[in-house]
Amino acid sequence: MFHRFRMLASVILSGVAFIPTACTTIPDADASVFEIRAASIDPMDGWTKSGTVIGGTPVWISPYVVVDASGVLIAEPIVDGQNRNAVLIDLDDAATGALLKFTTGWLSRPVAVFVDGKIVTTPILNSPLSRKFVIAGGGMTEAQAADLAKRLRESD
Numbered sequence: 001m002f003h004r005f006r007m008l009a010s011v012i013l014s015g016v017a018f019i020p021t022a023c024t025t026i027p028d029a030d031a032s033v034f035e036i037r038a039a040s041i042d043p044m045d046g047w048t049k050s051g052t053v054i055g056g057t058p059v060w061i062s063p064y065v066v067v068d069a070s071g072v073l074i075a076e077p078i079v080d081g082q083n084r085n086a087v088l089i090d091l092d093d094a095a096t097g098a099l100l101k102f103t104t105g106w107l108s109r110p111v112a113v114f115v116d117g118k119i120v121t122t123p124i125l126n127s128p129l130s131r132k133f134v135i136a137g138g139g140m141t142e143a144q145a146a147d148l149a150k151r152l153r154e155s156d
Contacts (some may be wrong), residue, residue, distance in 0.1 A: 032117065033069040033148070033155045034089075034135075036099065038062035039110040039122050052119050054110060059122050061112050066102045069155030071095025077145035078134070085145040086136035089152065096131045104128040115148070 040047065040060045047060040074090035091099065103111070103125055110122045115135065135148070 032065070032114065033151045034067075034072065035065045035069075035112075035114040036067045037065055037112045037114070038102070038106060039112040041110065050112070050119060052112070052122050054122060054124075059110060059112065059119075061119070066111075067091065067095045067099050069152050071098070072152045072155065075149040075152035077142065077149045080134055080136045082136070084136045085140045085142050086134045087145050087149045087152065088132070088134055090132050091130075100128055100130045103130075 039050075039052075039062065041054055041057040042060070043049070044060050044062070047062050050059050050061050052059040071091045071094060072089055073092040073095075074088070076088045078086050078088045080086040107125050107128070110124050112119050113121045113123075113135075120135075140148075
């Protein structure tokens with residue numbers, strides 16, 4: 001199953017590539033299949049210091065989840081444009097609105113993307129994000145992509 005593999009994932013949200021980082025956990029991370037949270041390279045009150053770094057600086061993670069698996073409307077295994085196994089995710093209206101509102105006010109700052117309670121990437125936002133994106137793993141097998149898609153569809 002996908003969640004048993006410690007792999008790196010790259011995520012593409014609305015055409016913006018996310019650069020993978022080492023998978024790390026933070027003490028207050030849920031074991032949710034999928035989450036997006038605010039992140040910062042500056043210490044923030046009430047946030048958790050993670051093991052992830054950006055440019056040599058530790059990343060702090062917000063305790064608040066912006067979007068999680070409960071907002072996933074569609075999750076399908078696909079092969080992406082770089083011929084990698086991936087999962088296409090389409091959010092429902094509420095999750096789309098939350099993600100768009102958050103990312104519009106968080107430009108030029110990092111976000112933390114979690115899969116199975118582990119940070120898989122902490123990209124810097126270059127533009128607001130909304131409804132559709134792809135999770136593509138470095139070496140994700142077809143079976144792992146199918147399993148992740150199934151678990152995302154079943155989550156709520």
